[in-house]
Amino acid sequence: METVERRGGGIDAFACLDEERQDRTGYPEVVYCGGKTEDQSFAIIRALHERGVPALATRVAPSLAARVLSAFPEAAFDETARTITLGVFCEPQNRQGLIAVVCAGTSDMPVAMEAARTAEFFGSVVELVCDVGVAGIHRLFSRLSDIRKARVIIAVAGMEGALPSVLAGLVSAPVIAVPTGIGYGASFGGLSALLGMLNACAPGVSVVNIDNGFGAGYQANIINKLGSA
Amino acid sequence: METVERRGGGIDAFACLDEERQDRTGYPEVVYCGGKTEDQSFAIIRALHERGVPALATRVAPSLAARVLSAFPEAAFDETARTITLGVFCEPQNRQGLIAVVCAGTSDMPVAMEAARTAEFFGSVVELVCDVGVAGIHRLFSRLSDIRKARVIIAVAGMEGALPSVLAGLVSAPVIAVPTGIGYGASFGGLSALLGMLNACAPGVSVVNIDNGFGAGYQANIINKLGSA
């Protein structure tokens, strides 16, 4: 059965690093640890590090985080965001352009923080505005002047996902909406919030996958850079 | 094949009027014309009229309306609401208790008017507040003092269906939400608005079927009567 045998002990047996990605798109590959074994994720993070590529890993389980931190003490783990960073893509002092990450409820924090950490890693300044869902809309209005300072807005919400609709009617910045799986039974794992955001009655909203904070942070950062370049 | 043959020429062949309904629930039967043939709907409306029962018919096609009006000139047809009334359940001057029918967009008017006509027929006073969707939320705020006068609120919206969530956080009255089938592709015939309303992040909202203005108007009226009795 030699044909499908794994070649050597490196990551080539299961991964093919996209080393030209930064040339094509401006940003290096990110490691999505969901669905990978801990061994695979660790090996890919190490390989990127060895090649000098600043690494951002998402959906990092605590046991993987412990292993990475043990091997590379300079790595940083955010427990809420479930992210690890190893190496620096953009020095904090060089970050430019404000992104507001606005989240509807406390339960949406992990997704919001994943978005925030991603945007920061790639060079944006991030302001987190949390627990301002539309059920108590004055909370949103009281933070509106802060939100209006942002060049791009990420709106994170579960349940009916109404936050982006309301926000987009109040601001001039583009809104990237992230549905989350928070809610009672008929939220159907975030489907309800996803459909709500896709059907936002206010223009200026586009949507990423359920719980995909990383995707929102990435997209918001490249939009932000477009503006600040 | 005599066993299943229709008996005589009356409506007994296809309908069984619920004549004790008013005794049990306080209100007479209503004629839902959707799915019935024009002959069946006409015969049922006529039969109710002959028995002295004030009739409200919903989902009335223009051709049925013409036939009813021709036979019973005292009937009233609302083209937008697609309702016919024949006979009076509650004299206009005896209507009590204000219901606000708040609708998000112009396209939601037929459903909103069906709700309004139903609630009026059964004895409520109705105020229509239209085109105040959350995309331009100041429009809603500018009408809020009017809406707050209502004992019960019906909120009609398509697309993401966010109006009830926002409203319920601003008022003390119960909100009956009606999703409509208005919207781009992923509104999926009103499913998006339905899920949005069921997942409303503000308490105080309950929901009826997609495009079911009648159901909302009926439920709002009995709630209103509970209060005003």
Added chain:
Amino acid sequence: METVERRGGGIDAFACLDEERQDRTGYPEVVYCGGKTEDQSFAIIRALHERGVPALATRVAPSLAARVLSAFPEAAFDETARTITLGVFCEPQNRQGLIAVVCAGTSDMPVAMEAARTAEFFGSVVELVCDVGVAGIHRLFSRLSDIRKARVIIAVAGMEGALPSVLAGLVSAPVIAVPTGIGYGASFGGLSALLGMLNACAPGVSVVNIDNGFGAGYQANIINKLGSA
């Protein structure tokens, strides 16, 4: 990464209490513990308590309950309903207006009790009528005179969710329907009961989210208060 760093040690890092909620809607905020960490839930309950706001918390896990009871022995935990109350919004002797919580099967009890505890907390009198599903409809009829005394009815059912349809044809009070996730495979986590209730053939029914006993209890209470005010 200072921008998104949490501010201080208070709940401001992840929550924004809606302190004006009672002014706008007549009732204080309720703590939904689903999706929050135990630390977050505890901190919010404590914060409400410290500000003198009577607290109702739902979806309380046993470990959170133990922690709250240990810190605040005056708190009350209902294991079936999964609710905690800390402080009193309405003294038991001041409760007014009867709400009947009617549930189809024994398995629907947790949702029914969440509804009951919510309505009681906010000031209604509650009567629980359990295991009267339509498979043995005489059980429902034998309790009907009790149910007819209620100003508002909450009907809780899984499987096909037929209870609200049958009930609404027998009573004059508004029926708030709560679908539950109980049933064989094609109940699809409560979707079957939800659709059944939305399509109730009897008018006078509106529906809340799957398993959302809290939402039903809240809505029933404000309807009840409308009547008894």
Added chain:
Amino acid sequence: METVERRGGGIDAFACLDEERQDRTGYPEVVYCGGKTEDQSFAIIRALHERGVPALATRVAPSLAARVLSAFPEAAFDETARTITLGVFCEPQNRQGLIAVVCAGTSDMPVAMEAARTAEFFGSVVELVCDVGVAGIHRLFSRLSDIRKARVIIAVAGMEGALPSVLAGLVSAPVIAVPTGIGYGASFGGLSALLGMLNACAPGVSVVNIDNGFGAGYQANIINKLGSA
């Protein structure tokens, strides 16, 4: 392109009559005209007739009916049921065993009549009980003694499809449930009634496809014959 060319002018080009079906199952093939062209349906009905097989055709459009009646004046067309019969499988005087076809609303009549005509054709006696939906449950009770005389019950309903659940708790006969596509938006073309019936809380119910009156009539008849043989 000769290989796929149609062979001759007979029905062999598009149909393969199942001539041994009666030997295997006791009943001849039935012609489902949905999806077939009018020419195909006509040719198959004619072919069965020429071979002396009594024919039942379902989902017959008026134009096909006119053509069949013109060619075979002895054929019988039921406009509501959309069925044609040509030839006699069981003489009316030889029909045995009562099947009750119970339908919830007037709009369900076409499906109920398709069931009735099918069961009659194959030799059952059929009693139609219409418009006895659960919204006014006394209508069902007033017909219950009639229904209890039946050996098999077919229950036809749209909307929430609760009729079979209630019926099955009241009778000893097996209930074959037929969901229909009648209802407001979230009936989703009969999906709501279908799920409701599959989740019937009372045992003794099995279900056929949406609007499949034929399937219910056929199944009820073979169950009936099992008993009356």
Added chain:
Amino acid sequence: METVERRGGGIDAFACLDEERQDRTGYPEVVYCGGKTEDQSFAIIRALHERGVPALATRVAPSLAARVLSAFPEAAFDETARTITLGVFCEPQNRQGLIAVVCAGTSDMPVAMEAARTAEFFGSVVELVCDVGVAGIHRLFSRLSDIRKARVIIAVAGMEGALPSVLAGLVSAPVIAVPTGIGYGASFGGLSALLGMLNACAPGVSVVNIDNGFGAGYQANIINKLGSA
């Protein structure tokens, strides 16, 4: 909070036995343990036993079984079927009329055995024919003469659920189809088999809920009794 407090220590707090069920339908109530706590299930089984009602319980977890067997050594537990019987409704020697339980694969056995145990309990003779799915259709043909002896057939299958379609074209007995949740990803928990069975191209099939072996066994038994009475 006395109003909703549980009354006494009996099962009245959470259950309402349907003691007249046997009078109405010919068979006593069955205990569905899914969704009930172990305490509730045990109490209901004991209560039935104390009232002399022969008890069949389904979806019995091993720990509940151990508890029942410890308290009532005469009870019988079938581990595959997950059923307990306590008391005898019909003595084995009095069982009449053969039901064939035909199942497509080894993995469908628990559902098939639940159907078998139910039909036996209520008085039918049951023959189990297992692992005869349509992928190797000769296996089905080799058992066909046995299957044709049955008065009623229960067909249990997962995956595409084709067994009932093929069977119903080969026999004269009614086929009750039970979809199961067995299969690769797009079986979607049994939805695929359910839809396949509802769309069976051969008449003579009706369907119960996914994994609902009990429902199939119950329905098959009353059909069988109809015939053998």
Added chain:
Amino acid sequence: METVERRGGGIDAFACLDEERQDRTGYPEVVYCGGKTEDQSFAIIRALHERGVPALATRVAPSLAARVLSAFPEAAFDETARTITLGVFCEPQNRQGLIAVVCAGTSDMPVAMEAARTAEFFGSVVELVCDVGVAGIHRLFSRLSDIRKARVIIAVAGMEGALPSVLAGLVSAPVIAVPTGIGYGASFGGLSALLGMLNACAPGVSVVNIDNGFGAGYQANIINKLGSA
């Protein structure tokens, strides 16, 4: 608004012919007329013809067919298959390797013929075996020796889509399954057949899109050529 203005009068304004397709894949582009305007389809067919590319067009409406035949009398239109061919990719006498197109019912013929015409156009010999659905499985067995001569089998079926499962257990050739939208309500436009085929319990089946006869014919032909090359 010049930037998005259409360039000239050619097809470049709306189409980009994939002229190197034959080099890469061995076969030229095919024109799918669904969703295109009649003008667009005609222009593309003409453009291919002018460049000497043999053209196969699918989903051709009768009016488009008339226009093409009028302009290019040598074109061939198959009304059932809804295909047009203009030019010859493989002379009929050079076709090699037998593909059996097996279809379950008469109503599935349009999809089956689309598959047949596609496979023939690209050089396969096709045998059509129609109306051999599993409801009367002897019909399939009586044609089995013919079917077993084929190198590849296309199985076309609606309703429960069981034909491929049964076939694949009886033959050694690969089976390409095509679900169709034929059936009662819960066929849901072919979803039922699609899921049935994806869940086929016999290995050796792969599936194309609902009603995609073209896709099946194309895939079957390249498999066939692989073998006969």
Added chain:
Amino acid sequence: METVERRGGGIDAFACLDEERQDRTGYPEVVYCGGKTEDQSFAIIRALHERGVPALATRVAPSLAARVLSAFPEAAFDETARTITLGVFCEPQNRQGLIAVVCAGTSDMPVAMEAARTAEFFGSVVELVCDVGVAGIHRLFSRLSDIRKARVIIAVAGMEGALPSVLAGLVSAPVIAVPTGIGYGASFGGLSALLGMLNACAPGVSVVNIDNGFGAGYQANIINKLGSA
């Protein structure tokens, strides 16, 4: 029935123009004609025009277009895009910043043109790149240098919706993806493309509603302006 009677003859009876929208968001309201009656759409377009607001109307039926052009000959109608513009928001010579509208197939043109016309109206320069779907990926590569000049990319595709995934891995600009309803049966009205785009494996993609060209054009323009301001 005066309370719900329409007030006067103006658009106030059914619409509430959001006149402060431009102040809040930088852009005036757009008229979505889907779901509105022709009278309502016309009245709203006229009202905007009378108040000097440059109007863009989408989903304009030909009969409405004729009526608007007859009343306002200076209006411009794009038949493919189904848009009307009346008045000028940004003079063509003042447009800045390139947006590439890339569409997968000819059938996607109406949605692509709606996006293009919207972005142009609000001040962007638009380049249309059509029929470059991934089935012939060299077509996309041959246009890549053009596409890379754009500041923002709109990717329009039906079927599997793979275009945005491939594009986003090749460019540095943000990609706004628009799913369309083009495809065979299991495209389910665009659901397939929508899910494909939401699950894009390349970061840098966000998604708008099915067929919502307007939403994509609007969002792309505000992103573009962010950059070019």
Added chain:
Amino acid sequence: METVERRGGGIDAFACLDEERQDRTGYPEVVYCGGKTEDQSFAIIRALHERGVPALATRVAPSLAARVLSAFPEAAFDETARTITLGVFCEPQNRQGLIAVVCAGTSDMPVAMEAARTAEFFGSVVELVCDVGVAGIHRLFSRLSDIRKARVIIAVAGMEGALPSVLAGLVSAPVIAVPTGIGYGASFGGLSALLGMLNACAPGVSVVNIDNGFGAGYQANIINKLGSA
């Protein structure tokens, strides 16, 4: 309860080996361990082995593997593929015809390896090409010359499932697509990838069930053998 009692201690109680399968289809039965108990799976593997049938078992849990390896040390277990082989169907040196198993991401490896092991077992040569998803399409191009050597291609992908569409436009070999459940929320357990693959815009693709690597490997092998025979 003797009728349904298990017969003896052999596998006849729950399984019916399809011993003639190889005669009919050319290949022996394969043991799918999903849904079977460990005892059942072990007994079936042993029974095949005792009859001299080379056994391939899929979805093998580690504990079952340990038991098989302990009993039959010559068995081979692949932990990633979750397969066991016991006995040899085709000696490695006799394998013929190359199949390329191309997978989009590291997380898709278990499914890809199941496909690879299956195809090898039945006699094909397999080349694994992993982590070449379309997000970095140059990775795919760099391996294209290898892939083009294959007679059949298996494409394994989760998320949007675009890999087969792109591949099929670049090669002449048939592509068998396998969707996997890898991805963020709206991948809905592989539904997104499944729909994407069914809607592949390039012809030459057919699809197997979600995560069904076995089905793909089996189908690819029989296609390969067709060619190499």
